[in-house]
Amino acid sequence: MYKIGVIGDYDSICGYAALGLDIFPVDSEQDTTHTLRKLAANDYAIIYITEQMLSGIESEIDKYADVRIPAIIPIPGAGGSLGIGIANVKKSVERAVGSDIIFNDKN
Amino acid sequence: MAIMRVNPTRMELTRLKKRLITAVRGHKLLKDKRDELMRQFLEIVRKNRVLREKVEQGIIEANKHFVIARSVMQNEVLSTALMLPKQQVGLQVGNKNIMSVNIPVFDIKTKTDNADDIYSYGLAFTSGELDDAVLNLSRVLPDMLALAESEKSAQLLAAEIEKTRRRVNALEHVMIPDLQATIKYITMKLDESERSNLTRLMKVKDMMIEQNIREHQQRDA
16 A cells, blocks of 8 residues: 655644645755655655745656656645746657647747 | 678578568568557547546645635644545456556445545544545545546556657668668679579570581581
């Protein structure tokens, strides 16, 4: 049985605890990287991470892009959406097609 | 195109022709695979985009409620209310095969029978806004799972498409032209030696006939 983890600052993620997801409050880049590695090694199949915490550790995230599990999914934190989630999808479209053909109309 | 370093022999020619046939067939198959992967990928990405917008909307909505809840409740009370969750979710990970790319399928299992059993606190000391916030989040959860699934699928498919595209291009622009050029080179070389052989034979024959005639003339004289 796999688990679902949520990483972010406490204010953004405390609500997920009520739903039964495991929350991991972090406050620094180093902390985030450390927690992420720990979760990835410990049967967490989905790791939601707030966009605010995501900036700065993209290279760490990219390591998990080509493996089946875990799926690391950015979610907006208490500060609102930074557009990183959409940017990630854009990146994979660019990787596959060579250029962005889906989100063109938006920008 | 670069000609490979091979001996221009008939045996080599047969071998190369076989390789060319394999390469062309492989190229066609990989191209088909790429097209189909691309179709599936674009479908998933389109779905993904809608899902992401929906999820972000939902989470932002829930966060708004949280902010209000936090403003009317003391921080300690809020933390205590959410400290001991009643609900626990486990995740079952299935497998789906799209063009031999293995894609995870997430299926959620809640600990208690009622998935709506989410309030880990009594209603007496907490504000109604907190209830709204938690309820909003729980409504978003299924979409969040679907999002995780489709986003991961998109990543995995993108990696596979990239690989396949490289292979197709390598076959199309390097391997097949090289083979064709080499085959042509060997054919020409063989034809050339065939022709030179033929002229030599004709010349020898001429010389023999000439010699024969000369011998006859000497004998007659």
